[in-house]
Amino acid sequence: MTAGKAIAEPIAAETDVLVIGSGAAGMYAAIEAARAGCQVFLIDRSLIGRGGATVMAQMTVAVALGEEVPDHWSHHYQDTLTAGRGLCNEPLSRLLCEEGPECIRQMDQWGIGWARKDGHIAQAFAPGHDRPRCVYVDFLNTGPAVSKTLRTVTHKIKSLRRAGDLCVVDLLKVGGEVVGAVAWHAETGAPVVISAKCTIVATGGLTRLYRRNSASANMGGDGYALCLRAGAPLIDMEFVQFFPIGHLAPRLIGMDPIMWDPFRYKLGGRLLNKDMQEFTDRYGVPEEGRYVITRDLGTYAILKEVEAGRGSPHGGAYLSFQHVPEATLREAFGPVIDRLAANGIDLTKMPVEVAPIAHYHMGGVAADVKMQTEVPGLLVAGEAVGGANGANRLSGNAITEALVFGRQAGRTAAARAQATKSTPAQGNAAQAALDLIRDEPPKDVPNPAEMLVRLQAAMSDDVGPLRTRAKLDRALGVIGELSAMLGDRPFGNGGAFDLQRLDWFDLRNMLTVARMVAEAARLRTESRGAHQREDFPEMLPQWQVNHTIRVSGGGFDIMKAPAAPAEAAQ
Amino acid sequence: MSETAILKIWRGQNRDAGHWETHTVPFERGQSVLDGLRWIRVNKDPSLAIRFSCINANACKECMMELDGETVYACTARLEPREMQIAPLHNKILVRDLVTEIAPPAERFAAKEKQ
Numbered sequence: 001m002t003a004g005k006a007i008a009e010p011i012a013a014e015t016d017v018l019v020i021g022s023g024a025a026g027m028y029a030a031i032e033a034a035r036a037g038c039q040v041f042l043i044d045r046s047l048i049g050r051g052g053a054t055v056m057a058q059m060t061v062a063v064a065l066g067e068e069v070p071d072h073w074s075h076h077y078q079d080t081l082t083a084g085r086g087l088c089n090e091p092l093s094r095l096l097c098e099e100g101p102e103c104i105r106q107m108d109q110w111g112i113g114w115a116r117k118d119g120h121i122a123q124a125f126a127p128g129h130d131r132p133r134c135v136y137v138d139f140l141n142t143g144p145a146v147s148k149t150l151r152t153v154t155h156k157i158k159s160l161r162r163a164g165d166l167c168v169v170d171l172l173k174v175g176g177e178v179v180g181a182v183a184w185h186a187e188t189g190a191p192v193v194i195s196a197k198c199t200i201v202a203t204g205g206l207t208r209l210y211r212r213n214s215a216s217a218n219m220g221g222d223g224y225a226l227c228l229r230a231g232a233p234l235i236d237m238e239f240v241q242f243f244p245i246g247h248l249a250p251r252l253i254g255m256d257p258i259m260w261d262p263f264r265y266k267l268g269g270r271l272l273n274k275d276m277q278e279f280t281d282r283y284g285v286p287e288e289g290r291y292v293i294t295r296d297l298g299t300y301a302i303l304k305e306v307e308a309g310r311g312s313p314h315g316g317a318y319l320s321f322q323h324v325p326e327a328t329l330r331e332a333f334g335p336v337i338d339r340l341a342a343n344g345i346d347l348t349k350m351p352v353e354v355a356p357i358a359h360y361h362m363g364g365v366a367a368d369v370k371m372q373t374e375v376p377g378l379l380v381a382g383e384a385v386g387g388a389n390g391a392n393r394l395s396g397n398a399i400t401e402a403l404v405f406g407r408q409a410g411r412t413a414a415a416r417a418q419a420t421k422s423t424p425a426q427g428n429a430a431q432a433a434l435d436l437i438r439d440e441p442p443k444d445v446p447n448p449a450e451m452l453v454r455l456q457a458a459m460s461d462d463v464g465p466l467r468t469r470a471k472l473d474r475a476l477g478v479i480g481e482l483s484a485m486l487g488d489r490p491f492g493n494g495g496a497f498d499l500q501r502l503d504w505f506d507l508r509n510m511l512t513v514a515r516m517v518a519e520a521a522r523l524r525t526e527s528r529g530a531h532q533r534e535d536f537p538e539m540l541p542q543w544q545v546n547h548t549i550r551v552s553g554g555g556f557d558i559m560k561a562p563a564a565p566a567e568a569a570q
Numbered sequence: 571m572s573e574t575a576i577l578k579i580w581r582g583q584n585r586d587a588g589h590w591e592t593h594t595v596p597f598e599r600g601q602s603v604l605d606g607l608r609w610i611r612v613n614k615d616p617s618l619a620i621r622f623s624c625i626n627a628n629a630c631k632e633c634m635m636e637l638d639g640e641t642v643y644a645c646t647a648r649l650e651p652r653e654m655q656i657a658p659l660h661n662k663i664l665v666r667d668l669v670t671e672i673a674p675p676a677e678r679f680a681a682k683e684k685q
Contacts (some may be wrong), residue, residue: 049629164673165678217624255627497669499611
């Protein structure tokens with residue numbers, strides 16, 4: 001500590017339930033715990049209800065409402081298990097499908113405005129589902145509407161405090177239990193210690209590890225790293241979902257890269273190679289202008305077509321709606337057609353280029369159906385939870401999962417908080433994290449923003465959808481080099497909105513999580529769902545196992561256990 | 571020579587003691603001002619403070635700043651091959667460089683906890 005810089009005393013905050021992350025899962029959890037009578041503190045490293053993945057969702061939310069055609073949650077469940085290629089944690093999948101309808105109707109009562117037709121909630125068909133099942137908010141507005149609806153509910157609850165710009169460094173652990181978190185306040189750099197009877201990690205996934213991704217800049221897998229360091233195991237970290245038709249070219253301003261998904265739901269569209277030929281039939285899925293290919297197979301088909309020299313100019317595939325009349329386009333997407341025109345795109349005259357883009361993480365923190373991790377006091381919700389979607393997630397399950405798992409975590413947290421008289425004395429449990437926050441930066445530090453780009457390049461090139469042992473080894477080499485460059489003292493001086501410091505803390509988590517993805521992918525010597533090993537191209541029955549990662553001494557262990565089926569759905 | 575955009579950016583933590591800094595960034599059609607600012611952080615100066623989450627979807631609404639005196643979202647403002655003047659919102663509390671306090675009071679940390 002240099003002269004003149006006083007040791008900043010941490011700001012103390014106390015609550016019954018701490019919720020980290022304010023996407024759909026975090027907000028729903030906070031609402032549910034507060035409605036059960038708890039004091040709740042909802043925090044986010046970005047602004048409340050703005051960052052994360054929820055707000056980026058374009059259209060589909062899968063749920064067996066039976067409004068469009070008769071349906072039952074067990075059909076949704078079967079589709080989820082089929083998409084998961086044998087690796088789903090079936091009790092979690094069942095919870096998602098069985099309780100989805102209640103949460104979706106609750107959102108409707110809260111005024112989300114699900115699209116309706118002929119007096120009922122409209123449900124669209126999406127690939128992998130056996131019938132039309134996906135509700136949505138027009139136009140391309142599902143995610144913003146989910147965020148806004150939940151955020152409005154949080155405003156009305158007095159016992160629910162919210163604060164953005166709080167970056168969690170580590171969970172606070174006393175006597176084997178999690179009792180809150182240590183954070184720093186981005187606006188001021190001030191250290192903050194939050195005591196809580198129960199803590200819910202709802203920080204979403206890890207798409208920021210990849211160069212092209214469909215979520216926000218704050219989705220760097222921080223919750224996985226926080227939970228892992230606190231002793232909670234992670235599962236199936238090798239399964240990163242790539243969304244096959246992410247926008248590639250021409251460059252667009254102000255458009256979400258996954259915007260073509262709703263276009264395909266509503267209008268079909270044709271996926272074409274450089275010769276303007278449909279090609280998915282080569283990979284076992286003839287589409288003929290319909291949208292039926294699942295995400296893992298779509299990603300595989302496009303990348304293989306590019307590899308064979310039949311890709312579009314920027315290295316993807318063409319997506320064409322040239323056969324769709326303009327009036328139909330306008331009826332389906334209204335103002336979006338004008339936004340495309342402002343970007344110089346007339347879909348009646350030209351195709352666009354699309355390519356796979358990192359989208360979602362099937363792996364995550366191991367949890368039971370109450371959202372409890374192995375560590376008492378620590379719950380998870382939403383995409384942070386691993387296992388419900390196995391090796392490949394069905395379209396539309398992410399928002400449903402966020403709502404259902406959020407609600408469940410909120411209930412469990414409230415029960416725990418109400419059964420806990422007070423949080424245990426912290427002693428010096430916060431000290432290591434506080435020392436890190438207050439540390440002086442080393443001299444001559446590298447540019448952490450540039451290091452982040454290097455990590456994204458290594459992950460995209462070598463830990464993407466198509467993997468080999470050599471590529472994974474190379475990526476692990478880069479991860480090792482970057483970890484050495486990062487060292488153990490934060491960059492930046494810790495003042496107001498110090499992005500170098502934020503990048504350092506982000507890289508600390510991202511490098512940990514990147515290593516887990518690559519190590520698990522290296523061990524899995526087969527191809528299944530989102531994990532395709534070109535050196536082991538077959539899906540093998542002996543690999544119907546989940547990988548569990550836990551910290552051990554200074555390192556970590558990866559264990560295999562057979563994927564456990566639940567009792568069959570009725 | 572390929573085209574460039576010249577970004578004249580306000581830097582500082584105090585309205586009365588700031589300065590303007592000029593960076594030349596490569597221009598490519600279809601880029602946003604936010605793309606230009608992010609390029610500067612990766613290639614020139616990682617200390618430049620900007621606030622954003624969603625990068626280019628215009629979903630998070632966090633990247634508000636002033637471009638040539640007009641309030642814009644940096645993710646939807648087009649980068650152009652000319653000098654562009656970029657400043658923090660003048661009617662919000664300054665945090666640092668292009669970052670201002672835009673969260674509603676009930677969603678801020680310091681206001682409530684610090685007393």
